[in-house]
Amino acid sequence: MDISSILQGGYHHALPRTWQAKQQLTKSMLMYPIFVTDEADARVEIPSLPGQCRWGVNRLEAFLAALVKKGLQSVILFGVPVKSSKDARGTLADDPTGPVISAVKLLRALFPDLYIACDVCLCEYTDHGHCGYLNPDGTIDNTSSVARLAEVALNYAKAGAHCVAPSDMMDGRVKAIKRSLIEAGYGNGCTLMSYSAKFASAMYGPFRDAAGSAPSFGNRKCYQLPVGARGLARRAIVRDMGEGADIIMVKPSLPYLDIIADAAQLAADHPIACYQVSGEFAMIHAGAAAGVYDLKTMAFESVEGMVRAGATLIVTYFTPEFLEWL
Numbered sequence: 001m002d003i004s005s006i007l008q009g010g011y012h013h014a015l016p017r018t019w020q021a022k023q024q025l026t027k028s029m030l031m032y033p034i035f036v037t038d039e040a041d042a043r044v045e046i047p048s049l050p051g052q053c054r055w056g057v058n059r060l061e062a063f064l065a066a067l068v069k070k071g072l073q074s075v076i077l078f079g080v081p082v083k084s085s086k087d088a089r090g091t092l093a094d095d096p097t098g099p100v101i102s103a104v105k106l107l108r109a110l111f112p113d114l115y116i117a118c119d120v121c122l123c124e125y126t127d128h129g130h131c132g133y134l135n136p137d138g139t140i141d142n143t144s145s146v147a148r149l150a151e152v153a154l155n156y157a158k159a160g161a162h163c164v165a166p167s168d169m170m171d172g173r174v175k176a177i178k179r180s181l182i183e184a185g186y187g188n189g190c191t192l193m194s195y196s197a198k199f200a201s202a203m204y205g206p207f208r209d210a211a212g213s214a215p216s217f218g219n220r221k222c223y224q225l226p227v228g229a230r231g232l233a234r235r236a237i238v239r240d241m242g243e244g245a246d247i248i249m250v251k252p253s254l255p256y257l258d259i260i261a262d263a264a265q266l267a268a269d270h271p272i273a274c275y276q277v278s279g280e281f282a283m284i285h286a287g288a289a290a291g292v293y294d295l296k297t298m299a300f301e302s303v304e305g306m307v308r309a310g311a312t313l314i315v316t317y318f319t320p321e322f323l324e325w326l
């Protein structure tokens, strides 16, 4: 055989196989999404998200201490008000006694080395379930939405969040949030991770079950990106860098590896995050349960694909498993 035909010499053994990846998956690349409810003692399983629960603030210490011991380094918090009543303003988003603010303060005190991000959006807190404020005709009022999102993000930073992560997809929210952080003196101490390329995906269903955040009418297609829109995603990434995002996120992940690769190229000097969303996680579990593949092998293959595409931070419900496996 010709010299130039031989590749297997470079990967015939397990160790050189690991050298073939430009970047290895490590525990520090994992961020774990946590649903925190306003029922302080709750531990409610989420049927569509295998193994995931809604946690009351009083349950977080025991749950997270075990994971921190295994190497958990970061979480992203989602508030899930179940007993308090939602309003058009989304007052509960930054209720000083609400789940997110309480959890941030508690986790900062309990786990000094844990990096705490807060998802910033209004859909979990508004009575209509949309990610921003509405005009009387049901369309989004971008200007008032952005002002409120900036207020919520600042209140999370004031409570101690290391990172605020707007997932609402309103235009101009990154700039507004960055400005409000800087003006209040938090600009240098709080990361802004933008869900820059967030698509209007069919794969958010289990999350909306978990968070009770499905829109009561319509859909999110006027603010989340159209599935085929690679150009818009690229423009959103460039726009958000210009508006002061510290981390660029792509969401969902597996059907959007081209977008992750685009982000890695366009935002070459930024960390690139991707969110392996609830529907991806549920799909991998469902396939494993149906005997299509082995769960662990598939979980690794999915995330290694994201890393290969250029992701340096993976938001995933598999975090507890990866902490065991890595």
Ligand SMILES: NCc1[nH]cc(CCC(=O)O)c1CC(=O)O
Pocket: 119, 121, 123, 131, 167, 168, 203, 204, 205, 206, 207, 208, 213, 220, 276, 277, 278, 279
């Ligand atoms: N803005 C809400 C939000 N923040 C994160 C997710 C999805 C996360 C997941 O599916 O795991 C969603 C769902 C949505 O936009 O409806």
Ligand SMILES: [Zn+2]
Pocket: 121, 122, 123, 124, 130, 131, 167, 168
């Ligand atoms: Zn939302």
Ligand SMILES: [Zn+2]
Pocket: 119, 120, 121, 167, 168
């Ligand atoms: Zn959100």
